[in-house]
Amino acid sequence: MSRLLVTGSSGLIGSEIVTHFHSKGWEVHGVDNNQRAVFFGEAGDTRWNQRRLAERCPGFVHHELDVRDRHGVLALVAQLTPDAIVHAAAQPSHDKAAAIPFEDFDTNAVGTFNVLEAVRRHAPDAPFVHLSTNKVYGDAPNELELVELETRRDYASPAFANGIAEDF
Numbered sequence: 705m706s707r708l709l710v711t712g713s714s715g716l717i718g719s720e721i722v723t724h725f726h727s728k729g730w731e732v733h734g735v736d737n738n739q740r741a742v743f744f745g746e747a748g749d750t751r752w753n754q755r756r757l758a759e760r761c762p763g764f765v766h767h768e769l770d771v772r773d774r775h776g777v778l779a780l781v782a783q784l785t786p787d788a789i790v791h792a793a794a795q796p797s798h799d800k801a802a803a804i805p806f807e808d809f810d811t812n813a814v815g816t817f818n819v820l821e822a823v824r825r826h827a828p829d830a831p832f833v834h835l836s837t838n839k840v841y842g843d844a845p846n847e848l849e850l851v852e853l854e855t856r857r858d859y860a861s862p863a864f865a866n867g868i869a870e871d872f
């Protein structure tokens with residue numbers, strides 16, 4: 705059985721990832737600390753979704769952990785050595801980011817860095833999927849042609865060999 709670690713597992717995207725991989729027979733572990741309720745107040749509370757996963761996905765394991773907790777993240781990834789990671793824990797609002805820049809950076813940048821480093825140390829062969837945002841480049845990158853290489857996909861055009869320019 706393959707083991708998946710999903711961060712932000714009580715959120716919109718993370719919970720769908722949990723449901724999908726659970727239905728495919730994976731052992732699924734989620735990380736979430738209901739930080740959404742801190743960011744957005746009572747209306748942002750995701751405990752209902754955590755309970756829904758517990759009811760509908762027998763065997764799903766919830767880990768109450770903050771991705772900003774570097775040592776906790778390192779320890780969990782070392783313990784699980786997951787076969788794949790989907791990183792969806794985030795402060796997802798652009799307007800909110802301007803209002804709470806330190807909290808936004810700590811979760812979105814430092815939290816992501818913590819998960820990446822934990823994976824590099826303890827599960828270096830596992831694919832790492834990061835749910836970023838279409839606000840970086842808009843939808844235009846979705847229209848670029850891709851090629852499938854041995855270990856990853858890449859842009860077909862050599863013009864993007866070093867990435868996408870900031871003015872894309």
Ligand SMILES: NC(=O)c1ccc[n+]([C@@H]2O[C@H](COP(=O)([O-])OP(=O)(O)OC[C@H]3O[C@@H](n4cnc5c(N)ncnc54)[C@H](O)[C@@H]3O)[C@@H](O)[C@H]2O)c1
Binds near residue numbers: 770
């Ligand atoms: N929803 C979309 O349409 C969409 C589209 C493109 C990209 N994305 C990206 O996908 C990611 C997830 O989006 P979403 O819509 O599922 O957001 P969401 O707010 O529904 O879910 C995020 C989850 O992460 C948890 N979380 C936040 N900070 C945390 C922390 N420090 N530690 C642990 N858990 C934490 C929250 O409690 C929440 O359950 C974001 O990066 C977002 O930019 C979303």
